Amino acid sequence: MAERAVVTIDRHIIEEERKFPHATGRLSNILTDLALAAKMIQREVAQAGLVDILGRAGRENVQGEQVEKLDEFAQEVIYNAMDHGGNLCCMVSEEHEDVIPIPDRFPTGDYVLIFDPLDGSSNIDVNVSIGTVFSIYRKVSKGGRGTLQDCLQPGRAMVAGGYVVYGSSTMLVYSSGTGVHGFTLDPSIGEFLLSHPNIRMPEPPQRYYSVNEAYYQRWSLGQRRLVDCLKGMGEKETAPFRTRYIGSLVADFHRTLLKGGIFMYPRDTASPEGKLRLLYEAVPMALICEQAGGRASDGERDILDIVPTGLHQRTPLYVGSREFVDMAEEFLQRDPELPC
Ligand code: FDP
Numbered sequence: 001m002a003e004r005a006v007v008t009i010d011r012h013i014i015e016e017e018r019k020f021p022h023a024t025g026r027l028s029n030i031l032t033d034l035a036l037a038a039k040m041i042q043r044e045v046a047q048a049g050l051v052d053i054l055g056r057a058g059r060e061n062v063q064g065e066q067v068e069k070l071d072e073f074a075q076e077v078i079y080n081a082m083d084h085g086g087n088l089c090c091m092v093s094e095e096h097e098d099v100i101p102i103p104d105r106f107p108t109g110d111y112v113l114i115f116d117p118l119d120g121s122s123n124i125d126v127n128v129s130i131g132t133v134f135s136i137y138r139k140v141s142k143g144g145r146g147t148l149q150d151c152l153q154p155g156r157a158m159v160a161g162g163y164v165v166y167g168s169s170t171m172l173v174y175s176s177g178t179g180v181h182g183f184t185l186d187p188s189i190g191e192f193l194l195s196h197p198n199i200r201m202p203e204p205p206q207r208y209y210s211v212n213e214a215y216y217q218r219w220s221l222g223q224r225r226l227v228d229c230l231k232g233m234g235e236k237e238t239a240p241f242r243t244r245y246i247g248s249l250v251a252d253f254h255r256t257l258l259k260g261g262i263f264m265y266p267r268d269t270a271s272p273e274g275k276l277r278l279l280y281e282a283v284p285m286a287l288i289c290e291q292a293g294g295r296a297s298d299g300e301r302d303i304l305d306i307v308p309t310g311l312h313q314r315t316p317l318y319v320g321s322r323e324f325v326d327m328a329e330e331f332l333q334r335d336p337e338l339p340c
Pocket of ligand 1: 119120121122123212247248249250252275276277281
């Protein structure tokens with residue numbers, strides 16, 4: 001009987017590394033360590049309703065939001081999995097204001113890890129999918145330890161990025177610039193197995209749009225006209241799209257990647273720069289989307305071309321099937337002003 005080859009994430013990472021004869025194995029180490037951290041976070045997320053870990057930690061993070069205890073746990077797990085391997089020169093997390101140094105007692109390496117340990121945390125206590133998002137860059141500054149300069153690189157300089165979605169199953173999706181690979185955690189053996197090799201966004205895409213429409217009154221005329229058009233209420237008569245909005249970026253993005261459509265988080269009068277974070281949220285999703293044949297834009301330019309000026313910079317985000325992101329840009333550029 002023909003046996004189906006089971007490809008674990010470790011094997012896949014090693015095979016990807018072999019495509020680059022000069023690879024040192026450092027990037028592979030980082031990805032393997034991240035997969036281990038994801039398994040530990042998954043275990044805790046799955047227990048969230050059972051153990052007394054839910055609830056507010058009673059303080060705010062640098063974004064001014066209440067921090068859930070599970071966020072802190074995920075932050076610690078990733079930090080502890082990554083600080084000692086000698087692969088990183090520093091880390092940056094959505095949960096920390098500044099660059100996180102590697103402790104002096106450990107050696108440093110040539111890579112920077114940027115991560116959001118638990119995205120969509122307002123959904124934890126209602127069993128909605130949440131995620132971890134990460135991106136990896138090569139160090140560009142001189143000297144041993146990483147600096148801000150290493151962390152503020154445009155997305156095009158990313159060497160690998162991806163996310164983990166903790167949902168009905170746990171999936172890790174990543175790209176190191178040679179396509180997008182998806183792995184599903186088999187809890188019975190504790191391994192991520194290759195379940196979605198070489199993910200491509202569907203062509204033609206399914207007609208879904210995803211946006212928090214409660215903010216309609218705060219949007220620019222261009223954004224309103226775009227959504228009106230997606231509802232079939234535009235100048236030309238078209239069939240309406242279907243809408244899906246979970247309010248958890250990783251889950252909304254994951255659906256958009258696999259089914260097609262467009263996810264939007266526009267700027268509005270309450271968040272003139274947008275809500276989502278460029279480095280932690282928009283850029284890794286943009287890499288995955290482009291590598292799968294889609295596009296990501298802030299309404300004017302490709303997300304991956306933006307040169308960040310701050311670690312916690314926000315951005316509007318339009319990500320998904322290429323033709324819909326192009327269409328969004330056209331509407332936005334015609335009527336860009338926010339209402340007074
Ligand atoms: P959350 O506030 O639950 O952490 O940026 C964080 C994020 O979730 C994203 O995951 C999600 O897409 C977005 O915010 C939801 O924002 P709205 O509640 O304004 O729709």
